[in-house]
Amino acid sequence: MKTAKAKAIDGGVLAARGFRAAGVPAAIKYEGRNDVALIVADAPCSAAAVFTTNKVAAAPVIYDRMVAKGGKVQAILANSGCANACTGDDGYRDAELAALATAGELGIDPRHVMVASTGVIGRRLPMDRLLAGMKAAKAALGATEDHAMAAAKAIMTTDTRPKQAAASVMVGGRRVIVGGMAKGSGMIEPNMATMLAFVTTDAAIAPAMLRRAVKLAVARSFNRIVVDGDESTNDSLFVMASGAAGNEPIARAGEDFDAFLSALEIVAVSLARQMAADGEGATKFVTVCVKGARTARDAERAARAVAKSPLAKTSWFGKDPNWGRVLAAVGYSGADVVDMKTEVFYGREWAFRCGKVADERQLARLAKVMEKPELDVTVDLHLGVHEARIYTCDFSLDYVHINADYTT
Amino acid sequence: MKTAKAKAIDGGVLAARGFRAAGVPAAIKYEGRNDVALIVADAPCSAAAVFTTNKVAAAPVIYDRMVAKGGKVQAILANSGCANACTGDDGYRDAELAALATAGELGIDPRHVMVASTGVIGRRLPMDRLLAGMKAAKAALGATEDHAMAAAKAIMTTDTRPKQAAASVMVGGRRVIVGGMAKGSGMIEPNMATMLAFVTTDAAIAPAMLRRAVKLAVARSFNRIVVDGDESTNDSLFVMASGAAGNEPIARAGEDFDAFLSALEIVAVSLARQMAADGEGATKFVTVCVKGARTARDAERAARAVAKSPLAKTSWFGKDPNWGRVLAAVGYSGADVVDMKTEVFYGREWAFRCGKVADERQLARLAKVMEKPELDVTVDLHLGVHEARIYTCDFSLDYVHINADYTT
Numbered sequence: 040m041k042t043a044k045a046k047a048i049d050g051g052v053l054a055a056r057g058f059r060a061a062g063v064p065a066a067i068k069y070e071g072r073n074d075v076a077l078i079v080a081d082a083p084c085s086a087a088a089v090f091t092t093n094k095v096a097a098a099p100v101i102y103d104r105m106v107a108k109g110g111k112v113q114a115i116l117a118n119s120g121c122a123n124a125c126t127g128d129d130g131y132r133d134a135e136l137a138a139l140a141t142a143g144e145l146g147i148d149p150r151h152v153m154v155a156s157t158g159v160i161g162r163r164l165p166m167d168r169l170l171a172g173m174k175a176a177k178a179a180l181g182a183t184e185d186h187a188m189a190a191a192k193a194i195m196t197t198d199t200r201p202k203q204a205a206a207s208v209m210v211g212g213r214r215v216i217v218g219g220m221a222k223g224s225g226m227i228e229p230n231m232a233t234m235l236a237f238v239t240t241d242a243a244i245a246p247a248m249l250r251r252a253v254k255l256a257v258a259r260s261f262n263r264i265v266v267d268g269d270e271s272t273n274d275s276l277f278v279m280a281s282g283a284a285g286n287e288p289i290a291r292a293g294e295d296f297d298a299f300l301s302a303l304e305i306v307a308v309s310l311a312r313q314m315a316a317d318g319e320g321a322t323k324f325v326t327v328c329v330k331g332a333r334t335a336r337d338a339e340r341a342a343r344a345v346a347k348s349p350l351a352k353t354s355w356f357g358k359d360p361n362w363g364r365v366l367a368a369v370g371y372s373g374a375d376v377v378d379m380k381t382e383v384f385y386g387r388e389w390a391f392r393c394g395k396v397a398d399e400r401q402l403a404r405l406a407k408v409m410e411k412p413e414l415d416v417t418v419d420l421h422l423g424v425h426e427a428r429i430y431t432c433d434f435s436l437d438y439v440h441i442n443a444d445y446t447t
Numbered sequence: 448m449k450t451a452k453a454k455a456i457d458g459g460v461l462a463a464r465g466f467r468a469a470g471v472p473a474a475i476k477y478e479g480r481n482d483v484a485l486i487v488a489d490a491p492c493s494a495a496a497v498f499t500t501n502k503v504a505a506a507p508v509i510y511d512r513m514v515a516k517g518g519k520v521q522a523i524l525a526n527s528g529c530a531n532a533c534t535g536d537d538g539y540r541d542a543e544l545a546a547l548a549t550a551g552e553l554g555i556d557p558r559h560v561m562v563a564s565t566g567v568i569g570r571r572l573p574m575d576r577l578l579a580g581m582k583a584a585k586a587a588l589g590a591t592e593d594h595a596m597a598a599a600k601a602i603m604t605t606d607t608r609p610k611q612a613a614a615s616v617m618v619g620g621r622r623v624i625v626g627g628m629a630k631g632s633g634m635i636e637p638n639m640a641t642m643l644a645f646v647t648t649d650a651a652i653a654p655a656m657l658r659r660a661v662k663l664a665v666a667r668s669f670n671r672i673v674v675d676g677d678e679s680t681n682d683s684l685f686v687m688a689s690g691a692a693g694n695e696p697i698a699r700a701g702e703d704f705d706a707f708l709s710a711l712e713i714v715a716v717s718l719a720r721q722m723a724a725d726g727e728g729a730t731k732f733v734t735v736c737v738k739g740a741r742t743a744r745d746a747e748r749a750a751r752a753v754a755k756s757p758l759a760k761t762s763w764f765g766k767d768p769n770w771g772r773v774l775a776a777v778g779y780s781g782a783d784v785v786d787m788k789t790e791v792f793y794g795r796e797w798a799f800r801c802g803k804v805a806d807e808r809q810l811a812r813l814a815k816v817m818e819k820p821e822l823d824v825t826v827d828l829h830l831g832v833h834e835a836r837i838y839t840c841d842f843s844l845d846y847v848h849i850n851a852d853y854t855t
Binding site for chain 1 (some may be wrong): 500501502503504530532533534535536537567568569570680757759762764765766770771772774775777778781782783784786787799802804842843844846847848851
């Protein structure tokens with residue numbers, strides 16, 4: 040029997056059965072916009088989470104790491120507008136209090152509540168408003184698409200649009216759904232920086248297998264995006280599995296696990312691509328692919344160097360097929376490269392081919408490719424068989440506008 | 448006896464005796480601006496050079512590496528407007544031909560000529576115009592300040608001003624002068640990226656000691672600047688010592704060497720700072736200092752992470768004392784950091800102090816500091832005794848403007 044094929048479907052964090060959510064305005068930073076989200080499962084779920092590798096981790100991350108050890112989560116309270124980072128012991132107590140108050144309000148086990156924050160660093164959470172928001176969110180809980188959308192909007196910071204994705208797959212004769220929402224934008228780098236993602240599924244799956252699936256899916260999605268190379272203090276991915284699909288619980292590797300993983304990957308990759316496409320000020324979604332590398336590590340670091348290069352990123356914004364900057368970034372990445380063996384493509388059009396540069400006719404073709412809102416930049420090193428792909432965006436005037444004025 | 452104290456003086460690449468220079472327009476890329484510079488010593492000089500570590504090295508770099516092995520240089524031909532990079536064997540032959548033709552025209556040993564190029568990657572040098580420019584430059588050679596300035600202007604690309612520096616020091620009873628010129632701007636990173644610097648001195652010094660002095664001076668100057676984190680294919684620093692000062696040749700470590708090094712350092716640091724201050728689109732010269740680090744490596748990587756962070760750089764442009772981004776960059780740098788032990792200062796004003804954030808009064812003081820065109824950003828980790836300093840600039844709207852439109 041072949042592994043069942045997962046397919047993308049409409050929906051978000053409430054596509055899977057067994058969850059309710061809400062998003063409400065609580066004036067954490069601005070009046071009148073949703074900034075508190077609450078996701079509640081009908082019962083304690085198998086849970087897995089991945090957090091920032093930044094040594095300056097925010098209070099909610101420190102708190103959640105402890106909760107994650109239990110492997111069970113039933114509710115997550117999230118806020119935008121304030122990151123609760125660099126707030127010391129007081130900030131930690133705020134995170135803890137928010138979790139405990141949520142558990143109390145919902146009447147669930149306080150060890151099963153996680154918290155997430157995103158926004159400005161170094162400010163204390165306005166606890167009265169957050170807790171009032173939490174109560175309002177509890178009162179507003181529901182399982183419709185509108186509820187999912189309200190929650191997705193409540194976690195946005197400089198995102199220009201809410202990010203949702205869902206997929207379904209057959210697992211042991213039962214239809215399993217995975218769905219999620221995310222926020223991204225600035226500070227996005229390799230190891231999951233300023234992103235929050237919340238994924239729910241109705242699959243029945245053991246916590247250990249869920250952790251394994253999440254690790255694999257993250258490596259192929261969130262850890263492959265770069266916006267500006269900065270990495271935040273708050274990044275977190277939360278996954279909850281309710282088991283409501285009624286499948287035989289996935290307890291080992293095999294077809295069922297593979298099927299579930301494929302659905303999780305669709306959701307994770309979709310959310311990751313939405314984040315890259317909505318990078319602060321981005322006008323283009325760019326996929327950088329380095330192939331023909333001597334080693335996997337070479338492919339990876341060359342692709343990351345190109346994706347992070349401010350000179351390459353500004354050239355994409357300028358619709359300029361400036362392959363020289365791409366090649367220069369590969370050159371300083373540490374990867375093996377022989378310029379005269381290398382090809383650089385934009386879309387399917389070559390710009391530099393083993394020493395040959397585009398003539399007027401080829402430049403005209405390139406000009407067309409550069410106009411598109413989605414751009415593939417491919418570097419073929421012709422030195423080996425390894426390949427790596429990084430999702431990113433261009434670097435625009437608006438990136439500077441947005442980030443020059445963020446706190447003030 | 449104490450080591451003599453070097454002091455900065457006026458002048459540039461012709462401050463030292465024994466050299467002539469010229470800068471002329473040769474229409475390499477644009478009409479009517481100086482783009483070919485020629486520096487000629489009266490006799491073969493002790494020489495040292497440092498080149499880009501980018502694996503995609505430009506043709507002139509490959510050529511000069513060979514010349515550098517001889518340790519003697521009498522002339523350097525430089526052009527802006529075309530980098531002669533990624534041009535393969537043909538480009539190498541162009542660099543070689545330019546050097547040989549210069550030697551022929553000057554009637555000097557062809558093994559004593561270096562070449563340097565900066566500008567767009569992937570275009571062949573217009574050899575007819577370059578060689579015509581070389582001949583015109585030879586005819587225009589002279590030793591006045593105007594000649595030095597003309598040469599300094601000829602190497603500019605997106606630089607907004609020419610960069611010159613000079614210093615003098617007593618060495619064994621003789622006055623020794625070191626002077627130089629440089630171009631910087633985009634793609635400047637740790638290991639000397641898209642910078643060209645030309646330094647001359649009338650000191651008498653053995654090639655091995657000159658190399659040693661250059662290595663030490665570079666570590667404290669050019670390798671401490673960051674503009675955008677990109678590293679170019681063409682970076683080169685050239686140093687020629689004519690011996691015209693008549694000092695006892697410096698052949699070993701000791702007071703004379705230290706005195707010479709101190710003058711060389713003044714020139715190198717001044718040129719490096721001028722480059723950082725004139726980073727593409729820069730509105731601010733920023734010195735990032737990380738102190739109290741557990742190790743020297745921690746200090747270095749934390750300072751570099753802050754200096755390279757697009758989020759920190761855009762906040763400086765926005766005059767926003769956003770210490771959260773500074774601390775986040777330290778956090779992902781890999782350096783040991785405990786946020787509650789850390790202080791962040793702008794100028795002499797603190798913004799974050801071991802968990803305490805600035806109140807309104809302190810913010811008012813910070814606002815004044817952020818207005819200034821020179822900004823010191825200091826992070827004290829309070830974990831050890833190590834310290835590192837990086838010179839950089841902010842990231843402005845103009846950086847994006849300049850780089851979105853460079854080749855097209």
